[in-house]
Every structure is written in C-alpha cells, then in structure tokens.
Amino acid sequence: MQKDYQIFGIRAVIEAINAGKTIDKVFIQKGLRGELFGELESLLKKEGVNTSYVPVEKLNKFTKKNHQGVVANISPIEFYDLENLAMDVIESGKTPLFLILDQLSDVRNFGAIIRTAECTGVDGIIIQKKGSAPVTADTVKTSAGAVFKVPICKVDHIKDAIYYMQASGIKTIAASEKTENTIYNVSLTEPCAIIMGAEDTGISPSVLKIVDEKAKLPLLGEIGSLNVSVACGAFLYEVVRQRMK
Structure with a gap:
C-alpha cells in the first residue's frame, strides 16, 4: 500500500468518508471495540465500503504510526456515475x-x-x-x-x-x-x-x-x-x- 493513498486512525477514516473521499478498502484490527469504532463500523456498512478484519501485525506493516486499529486505502481517482x-x-x-x-x-x-x-x-x-x-x-x-x-x-x-x-x-x-x-x-x-x-x-x-x-x-x-x-x-x-x- 503506497503511503500517498493511505490514511489511518478511526477518526481520520470517519472524516474522510464524510468528506466524500473514495475509500477502496478499510483494514480493521480483529476484536476492535469502543464507541468511536462503532460509529465507524455503522458508517462503513451504510456506505457499502469494502472492509477486511485482520491481525494487528498486518496493520503494523502498513504504518509505524498509531493507527488505532484502522488503516484505509484511498483511491487516487474519482469514480464516474x-x-x-x-x-x-x-x-x-x-x-x-x-x-x-x-x-x-x-x-x-x-x-x-x-x-x-x-x-x-x-x-x-x-x-x-x-x-x-x-x-x-x-x-x-x-x-x-x-x-x-x-x-x-x-x-x-x-x-x-x-x-x-x-x-x-x-x-x-x-x-x-x-x-x-x-x-x-x-x-x-x-x-x-x-x-x-x-x-x-x-x-x-x-x-x-x-x-x-x-x-x-x-x-x-x-x-x-x-x-x-x-x-x-x-x-x-x-x-x-x-x-x-
């Protein structure tokens, strides 16, 4: 995953979706819990975003920063109707x-x-x-x-x-x-x-x-x-x- 097309952190992903960014896929740490995560999960389902639940080790390979159990791929293009x-x-x-x-x-x-x-x-x-x-x-x-x-x-x-x-x-x-x-x-x-x-x-x-x-x-x-x-x-x-x- 190229860094330019990657965002991490629960709040960052929520804001990206609400801002209309095209999210190709969201990787979520298995077993993640919490109110903010519940908000993200509901939003992902509502928007039909492709998600995958993975071990934390996979997320750590994507980034060394504090990802809070969530890493997302942003599409480099906008899609047409x-x-x-x-x-x-x-x-x-x-x-x-x-x-x-x-x-x-x-x-x-x-x-x-x-x-x-x-x-x-x-x-x-x-x-x-x-x-x-x-x-x-x-x-x-x-x-x-x-x-x-x-x-x-x-x-x-x-x-x-x-x-x-x-x-x-x-x-x-x-x-x-x-x-x-x-x-x-x-x-x-x-x-x-x-x-x-x-x-x-x-x-x-x-x-x-x-x-x-x-x-x-x-x-x-x-x-x-x-x-x-x-x-x-x-x-x-x-x-x-x-x-x-």
Whole structure:
C-alpha cells in the first residue's frame, strides 16, 4: 500500500468518508471495540465500503504510526456515475464502447487492462463495488497513467450495469469459452460493451445468462486459457479492426 493513498486512525477514516473521499478498502484490527469504532463500523456498512478484519501485525506493516486499529486505502481517482457517463457518450455522436469487468481481482491485471482500454478508445470501464480490484499505486503504475484518462464507474451489481447497457441500445458481449462462437464472428461496429471475467473463475453464470452474445478467442495450443488482460486486449483490438474498415 503506497503511503500517498493511505490514511489511518478511526477518526481520520470517519472524516474522510464524510468528506466524500473514495475509500477502496478499510483494514480493521480483529476484536476492535469502543464507541468511536462503532460509529465507524455503522458508517462503513451504510456506505457499502469494502472492509477486511485482520491481525494487528498486518496493520503494523502498513504504518509505524498509531493507527488505532484502522488503516484505509484511498483511491487516487474519482469514480464516474454510469448513467451520466453513458448519456454523455451516446449524445457525443460516437459509437459507444464500454468494458465491464466482472470480479477482476488482480490490481496489475486491472492496470494493464486500463492501459489497453485507453489505447483502444474505450469510453468507460465498469466494475462492481465489492469484490473488484481496487485502484492502487500498482494499478496506476501498470496502467502507465491511463487510469487518469479512462472513466471508471463503480456499480452495486454487474447485472444492473448490463441491464442498463441493454436498455440504452448497447449490445453486451461476454468473453467466455462456453460457446462455439469466436469473437471474429461477432459484429462489433455497433454500440457494444465487452464483459471480461475474473482471473480464476471467469464470468459468473448469472451474468452469462443475461448477456446478448458470448464469444471466445480460438486457442491453438495446449494451455486452456489466456491471461485476462491479454484476452481483453485481443477482444478490444478486434473492435478497433472492425470499426476501422
């Protein structure tokens, strides 16, 4: 955790949340008690902040200062509202291209994907509030600064984002091996949102049920899958190829 993106102390974290700061995750010492901590815990639940209860030794590794049993990651970016962003893109007259990440958890993969998204003209990246990789110093580094150029939206549930895309006339396409259809057979010249899944489990079954299309990349070797950031790059550049014709 980079020091620039870290705050510690119960009161400091409460004030940061009340001030509207984007908190990616709060680490709390196991067994913590007290009235002020109760206030913080209620606030974290109310705001839906991702929390993790850890041994004090882990918190001591984050900082040598008096952390009072609480250390928080602050996001280096501000997140966009999905509906406002989608409306702006649609009204701009360009053909929308969105990227939806379903429970992607590795911050370096996330950073690499953001970098590719910026290079391929993605209008916005959508992640879920809980269970998704946070925007950390490692994300910023592996994105080569692209994290400050591509709008990122957080939603309560990925399925809600998919339903909103569909209602807005944006086709949703899931990257999944559970199909015979390759990405090269899918029309990508109209408004679309590409959905990529988690590194180990892929796209969740409940999400796969509601997408407009599923598509895969042909694998000609013996290994059964690609790294998610590499697969994402292949999908996005197929969009670019089709739209440049």
